Amino acid sequence: MTRVKIDKSHLLGQQDIDRDHLQMIAAINVISDAIEDGECELCKELFNTFIFVCGEHFRKEEAFLSEVGYPDLERHAGYHDELLEKAEAIRAKCADMSDKHEMARRFDELAVSLIDDVIKGDRELLPYLAEKRLVAV
Numbered sequence: 001m002t003r004v005k006i007d008k009s010h011l012l013g014q015q016d017i018d019r020d021h022l023q024m025i026a027a028i029n030v031i032s033d034a035i036e037d038g039e040c041e042l043c044k045e046l047f048n049t050f051i052f053v054c055g056e057h058f059r060k061e062e063a064f065l066s067e068v069g070y071p072d073l074e075r076h077a078g079y080h081d082e083l084l085e086k087a088e089a090i091r092a093k094c095a096d097m098s099d100k101h102e103m104a105r106r107f108d109e110l111a112v113s114l115i116d117d118v119i120k121g122d123r124e125l126l127p128y129l130a131e132k133r134l135v136a137v
């Protein structure tokens with residue numbers, strides 16, 4: 001199962017965004033443990049919270065980017081939507097979590113796309129935020 005260790009590649013240098021990302025990564029690790037332990041009910045609850053936390057973060061990040069005039073906001077918001085769609089699809093399958101291994105496989109896929117595409121993907125914001133002196137570089 002996916003256990004994510006935090007490293008520099010997960011951080012942007014913008015406090016609010018970084019705090020949310022760390023929270024999302026921590027949530028992934030907690031859910032991984034719950035799946036591993038076969039804690040179906042707990043897992044469903046955690047998963048709902050996880051989707052909520054991701055949704056809130058995306059909304060906040062998009063509001064921030066809009067406020068600072070980030071020019072490629074629409075495309076960036078598209079990545080957020082894709083991730084949420086994936087997460088919703090897995091949540092729907094979660095209703096029948098009788099197959100722990102299948103669930104683990106799907107969750108691993110989601111975790112990898114959240115970390116590699118979405119959290120690390122936020123690094124594409126860096127040049128613009130640095131230019132506007134909105135991140136500690």
Ligand SMILES: [Fe+2]
Pocket residue numbers: 017021057061118119122
């Ligand atoms: Fe983000």
Ligand SMILES: [Fe+2]
Pocket residue numbers: 061076080118121122
């Ligand atoms: Fe983002």
